[in-house]
Amino acid sequence: MSDFSRLQHKTIQQSFTVQYQYPxxxxxxxxxxxxxxxxxxxxxxxxxxxxxxxxxxxxxxxxxxxxxxxxxxxxxxxxxxxxxxxxxxxxxxxxxxxxxxxxxxxxxxxxxxxxxxxxxxxxxxxxxxxxxxxxxxxxxxxxxxxxxxxxxxxxxxxxxxxxxxxxxxxxxxxxxxxxxxxxxxxxxxDTLEARDKRAGIAEAIKVALIKDRAFFYELYSDKDALAKFEQTAMESMIYKGAKWHLHHIATSGDAFEFGSARPLDFGHWSAHKLEEISNNSLRHGEAVAIGIALDSIYSHLMGYIQQNELAQILILLETLGFELTHPAIYQLDVKQALNEFKEHLGGRLCITLLSQIGSGFEVREIDISVMQDAIQALQLQEYLNWTEVA
Ligand SMILES: NC(=O)c1ccc[n+]([C@@H]2O[C@H](COP(=O)([O-])OP(=O)(O)OC[C@H]3O[C@@H](n4cnc5c(N)ncnc54)[C@H](O)[C@@H]3O)[C@@H](O)[C@H]2O)c1
Ligand SMILES: [Zn+2]
Missing domain, CATH: 3.40.50.1970 (Rossmann fold)
Incomplete structure (x- = not known):
């Protein structure tokens, strides 16, 4: 009998690396x-x-x-x-x-x-x-x-x-x-409508919240200039936002997202669903702003971030003019949205939350009743009282 027939199977372990670079x-x-x-x-x-x-x-x-x-x-x-x-x-x-x-x-x-x-x-x-x-x-x-x-x-x-x-x-x-x-x-x-100039700022806030405390506070101190889309503040926000996205892709060890963790999707499990519910009348960035507010409130209700930090996040979003109480939020089915997000990630559910401004961390499950409380707080604008402590 040949060696081959005695083996259950033969394996050739293929392995190679492809280097990517682009300016x-x-x-x-x-x-x-x-x-x-x-x-x-x-x-x-x-x-x-x-x-x-x-x-x-x-x-x-x-x-x-x-x-x-x-x-x-x-x-x-x-x-x-x-x-x-x-x-x-x-x-x-x-x-x-x-x-x-x-x-x-x-x-x-x-x-x-x-x-x-x-x-x-x-x-x-x-x-x-x-x-x-x-x-x-x-x-x-x-x-x-x-x-x-x-x-x-x-x-x-x-x-x-x-x-x-x-x-x-x-x-x-x-x-x-x-x-x-x-x-x-x-x-x-130059020719962008105000809502589209604003919408994009949400992704910079997102990346600052999960990665870079100093960047968040730069955005926070530039909030009035950003609300007026002043050039220097906008250029700096775009450059740093892009740099952090690129940095994450290059250094996370998972550029093509084989794992389940997706920190750049902070605030996105609900945002994707809100875009869909609103029949795309919400821009992606506008939905992300709501998603950031929601997951920040949830992070606070779960005892992860301090109230004054939550207040700063909400003040920043409000000052920029984001509408955080869009009617689509009333129709959000949390369980279904989380299930669809999990399916999109593949594998287990993995949601990024905040431990403080500038630091994201992953959780494997969401307490749906606490998330409902976060939605209610957002709808009722209860956070307007919280902002007073900032
Ligand atoms: N590939 C990724 O990693 C990634 C990441 C984030 C978001 N996205 C996707 O990006 C999309 C959202 O992109 P967006 O926020 O750029 O919005 P958008 O592409 O929907 O554009 C918004 C509106 O602005 C118009 N427009 C574009 N440039 C303009 C200009 N200079 N002047 C006037 N009008 C202009 C567009 O025609 C459109 O009507 C979503 O589909 C989202 O899923 C992809
Ligand atoms: Zn996005």
Whole structure:
């Protein structure tokens, strides 16, 4: 009898490492002809790669000069730019699989290969949906993201995740594929509505609360400037927010989220559900602000954070103008939302709470009746009394 037949099975243990690197640039006026930041990213030494711009419709509407400017820029830098595609902005593009079809058919029509580039310019929803299309066409086309919202610049577009929704389930289909590069051009934010400038600040507050006490207190002391979207405060908030998101992805040891812990999702178990309940009338960042308030109140009711720290969190959110009592909160089914979040994480439930401002920790279960109390406190605005102690 051969050795082989005596074994129950043979194993070859496969193992390899793939190193990822991509630059995240912070700049202004990226399509000025003398600004070579973008053109230098494109490697056209040996071949002439194609560049397919895909732009958020709202950005095109609010910045009509942008598409011609891109075209002039590409011509000036001798880059092979295809006609830009426009896609609907906002969550609509993640709910509509036709968007994928539009991109796949452009990829096919223009014979875009894996050495070509998709240049996506838009909010987090557009960068998510186009990122998913870019990651799946030809098993991955190089993607340069140029986010045009605060939230996309400090969070959604700097990381490694892409997604679309399925059957109204948020981010149900998606990939972990790092971009080729990210360009955060502050000028692109000028035309944003106030609610979208505000919404993105929620993700910076989130990351400060779980990671960086000093950053939280910087945001807290800048709260009046941030409420008016003053440039210096906004730029610093975006840069530090992006830096913390990038730092977490690079150093957590779990960039592609194989484990169950998801600290960057602080406040998100309810936020995802609130977006859904509100039929996406709540922006992601607005829902995250409510989720942060809820899980901070819960952290206090469970005896983890002090009342004065909770008050500071709520004062910051209120000063920025977040509406923490949105009617969607009345319809939140805590048990179902937690179950769906658990399913989304895979494995066991893992929720991040606060032990103090700047420190998150993980719990494996949530006391539903205490969470109901937290919801009630939020609805009744009981915290308005608590804020007096701050
Ligand atoms: N991939 C990730 O890691 C990640 C992380 C966080 C959030 N997200 C996703 O990001 C999405 C939210 O992104 P968002 O907050 O950027 O909102 P959004 O993309 O929905 O954009 C909000 C609105 O602003 C418009 N818009 C975009 N840029 C504009 C500009 N410069 N001027 C005028 N209007 C403009 C859009 O068309 C849209 O109507 C959600 O789908 C969320 O799930 C993804
Ligand atoms: Zn988020």
């Amino acid at each position: 995240v640039l912070f700049l202004r006026n990226s399509f000025a002809l003398d600004n070579s930041s973008l053109s230098e990213l494109i490697d056209n030494r040996d071949e002439q790669p194609k560049i397919l711009p895909v732009i958020d419709e709202q950005v095109v509407a609010k910045q009509p000069q942008l598409a011609p400017q891109i075209y002039q820029y590409m011509q000036h830098h001798k880059l092979d730019c295809l006609p830009a595609i426009q896609i609907a902005g906002g969550e609509a593009c993640k709910n509509d699989t036709q968007v994928l079809d539009t991109i796949y058919s452009a990829v096919e029509k223009h014979a875009i290969d894996r050495h070509s580039y998709i240049l996506v310019i838009g909010g987090g929803a557009v960068t998510d949906a186009v990122g998913y299309a870019a990651a799946t066409a030809h098993r991955g086309i190089r993607l340069i993201r140029m986010p045009t919202t605060v939230l996309a610049q400090n969070d959604a577009a700097v990381g490694v995740k892409n997604a679309i929704n399925y059957n109204k389930r948020k981010n149900y289909l998606g990939t972990f594929v790092p971009p080729f590069a990210v360009i955060n051009d502050h000028d692109l934010l």
